[in-house]
Amino acid sequence: MAAGSARGGFVDGVRIDLRRLHDTWMELVFPRQREAHSVLGRWTPNTTSGRIGYRAWSAVGVLMVAILYPLALLGVVTRFYSRRIDTLIAGIGILGVVLVAAVVWGTLTIVAHFQLSWGGFLAVAAAGSVATVSAGIAAVCTRYGGRGLTIAVAYPAAMTAIFLPPIVAAFFSGVVGETIFPRSESLAEWLLDNVLYVGGLNEEIRDAFDLEGFAYVLMWLGISIPLGWLLGIVVSLAGVIRPGGSS
Numbered sequence: 606m607a608a609g610s611a612r613g614g615f616v617d618g619v620r621i622d623l624r625r626l627h628d629t630w631m632e633l634v635f636p637r638q639r640e641a642h643s644v645l646g647r648w649t650p651n652t653t654s655g656r657i658g659y660r661a662w663s664a665v666g667v668l669m670v671a672i673l674y675p676l677a678l679l680g681v682v683t684r685f686y687s688r689r690i691d692t693l694i695a696g697i698g699i700l701g702v703v704l705v706a707a708v709v710w711g712t713l714t715i716v717a718h719f720q721l722s723w724g725g726f727l728a729v730a731a732a733g734s735v736a737t738v739s740a741g742i743a744a745v746c747t748r749y750g751g752r753g754l755t756i757a758v759a760y761p762a763a764m765t766a767i768f769l770p771p772i773v774a775a776f777f778s779g780v781v782g783e784t785i786f787p788r789s790e791s792l793a794e795w796l797l798d799n800v801l802y803v804g805g806l807n808e809e810i811r812d813a814f815d816l817e818g819f820a821y822v823l824m825w826l827g828i829s830i831p832l833g834w835l836l837g838i839v840v841s842l843a844g845v846i847r848p849g850g851s852s
Contacts, residue, residue, distance in 0.1 A: 622846040623670055626677065629845050630666035635659060673842060680843030683836050690763070691747060699744040706740035710770045717774055725777030732773040735826060740766035756841065761833025765826055772825055 631638040637648035650659045694702055710733030717729035743762035746754050 622677070623674060625846050626670045626674060627663075627666050630669055631663060634662055674846075676839045677842045677846045680836075680839030680841070681847055684840045684843050687763075687840065694744050694747060699741060699748065702744040703737060703741040706737040706766055710734075710736050713770055713774060717777075721774070721777045725774070728777065729770060729774050732770040736766045736769045739763070739769075752841070756834065756837030759833075760837035760840075761830040764829040764833040764836070769825055769829060 625639070628639040635648055635650075650656045697705070714726070714730045714733045717726045721729065739762040743759045743766055746759035746762065750759060
């Protein structure tokens with residue numbers, strides 16, 4: 606009975622989430638969809654053309670909800686952990702965050718000095734420095750910035766602060782590096798040819814950098830920024846389906 610009740614509660618929760626997301630989609634074009642008027646109720650069109658447009662927009666909304674709902678669930682999980690990080694920042698302060706990042710990535714850099722090549726050591730040291738600065742930027746924007754600044758700056762900076770040094774270290778470590786380096790080069794070529802080709806930017810990047818050492822730091826720093834934006838957006842999307850902040 607308890608398992609059936611839990612299953613029913615999960616299904617009901619998903620149904621409520623989907624309804625909220627679809628109502629939000631409908632309200633982009635039509636009024637009073639998420640919250641019905643106490644007297645007039647939910648808005649519905651009263652003309653034939655209006656009803657056709659309403660149903661067509663609703664049908665498109667079903668497809669959009671199917672695409673967005675998994676991202677919204679990712680946002681719920683991300684929001685849960687981001688709030689834990691916010692609590693940590695409040696507890697140790699911005700300076701404390703920077704010091705923790707400096708100690709952690711400084712330790713990784715020392716290990717890299719004894720375990721990796723000279724080029725690998727320099728790349729990890731550069732990544733650790735960038736990550737430490739990024740940790741401070743993320744902490745400042747999280748504590749004092751609004752939603753827009755948090756999405757635009759704090760999330761990309763946090764992604765950089767957490768993931769950049771270990772990713773760079775992995776590049777230069779044995780089997781992992783042998784596997785990732787060729788794929789990184791393929792990814793870099795794809796990005797240059799398909800994303801950064803506007804205005805000849807790809808050729809300028811090719812002339813300025815060889816994909817080795819610190820260039821890997823720059824490459825994955827560039828990738829972490831749009832990933833951070835994506836996380837910030839899905840956290841905002843989570844606020845649509847779970848406005849109370851419950852996970």
